[in-house]
Amino acid sequence: MEKNGKKLTLNADKPKFGSKALVSSEQEKIIERRKITFSFSYFKQISNFGVGGCSPKWYVSFLDRMSVLGTMTPQEVLEVNRGSDALRCHPIDWNAQNIPIQRDDLDWLPENILKNEAEFPIMQFSISTGTGRIVGFFDRDSSVFHVVLLDPNHNIQPSKKTNYQIQPTTQGISQYDELLNKLENIKKIVQDCKDKNCKLHAHLKMIEGLHDNIVYVGIDEDFYATYQEILQVHSLQEILEQGILEFADSN
Numbered sequence: 383m384e385k386n387g388k389k390l391t392l393n394a395d396k397p398k399f400g401s402k403a404l405v406s407s408e409q410e411k412i413i414e415r416r417k418i419t420f421s422f423s424y425f426k427q428i429s430n431f432g433v434g435g436c437s438p439k440w441y442v443s444f445l446d447r448m449s450v451l452g453t454m455t456p457q458e459v460l461e462v463n464r465g466s467d468a469l470r471c472h473p474i475d476w477n478a479q480n481i482p483i484q485r486d487d488l489d490w491l492p493e494n495i496l497k498n499e500a501e502f503p504i505m506q507f508s509i510s511t512g513t514g515r516i517v518g519f520f521d522r523d524s525s526v527f528h529v530v531l532l533d534p535n536h537n538i539q540p541s542k543k544t545n546y547q548i549q550p551t552t553q554g555i556s557q558y559d560e561l562l563n564k565l566e567n568i569k570k571i572v573q574d575c576k577d578k579n580c581k582l583h584a585h586l587k588m589i590e591g592l593h594d595n596i597v598y599v600g601i602d603e604d605f606y607a608t609y610q611e612i613l614q615v616h617s618l619q620e621i622l623e624q625g626i627l628e629f630a631d632s633n
Contacts, residue, residue, distance in 0.1 A: 416525040418451050418459065424518070424528050426490055427553045430482045431517075431531045431538075434552035440534060443510045451507060456524045459507075470508035474517065478539050480546040488530060495519070504530065506538060515539075 427433065433440075451459065451469075459471055476484055485504060488496060495502045501522070506515040514534040518527055531538065535549035555563070565586070572582045599622075601609055612621055 415455060418454055418456060419526050420448055420452070421521070421526050421528045424491055424530050425532075426530070428483075428487075428531070430535075430548055430551055431533055432551040432553035433532050433534060434554040436534050436554070440509075440513055443513050444516070444532070447507065447509045447516065451527075456520060468508065470515070471505060473503040473505050474538060480540045480548065482537055482540075482548050491530070506533070509534075 459469060474485075475481070485496070485499065488504070502519045504517060504519050506517050508515055514532070514536050515538055516529055517531040517533055517538055518529040520527055535551055536544075537548050537551070540546040540548060568582075569586055572580070572586060575582065609621070616624075
């Protein structure tokens, strides 16, 4: 604050110092025309908000909705289309009947966001009729929407249509996580093997040591048949390491 009492107002749309605008009229127009973009920096799957059971059609609906929102400005969404049945954009009512979480449960958000509901209200967008919601908040610049949760079963605001019941979800996992789960299942089976000289024990121990060095590789179809032939004689690890050595020697 200056001696004359002027305050710095951090209003992202029209930032001012006292009565003096910090952006030109043209810059202000650019800000107002800025389209919505999406960030997944704070996205997380939690109980009742997983996407493991979602069909390909659901993901298409989700991407279609984001595509439509990406053509709109925050003003068009929050003001022009306020109350739209198609978008159903509104702050989350944390007092809604049978709501399964509260704002404080989003504890992976930075504290300056989590504890500042006035500037960062958690909001929802409809994906499409009956296919859930996109849940998150607008950043300070009012154009970046941070996706916090995906809600395929509309659990964030239980409705009368489902008798206010929570529809359970499962968490989606990556291919790598799926492999780790399968490995854990194999370990449980092998641990009952009393033959400690069994090769499976040694193989599992070796695999556990490779977690930090796993690489996904896609092979062109023309090479795949040849790869399968070589795989009859050599392991994938041997093939990859030999290729690395060949390139290293050529340099």
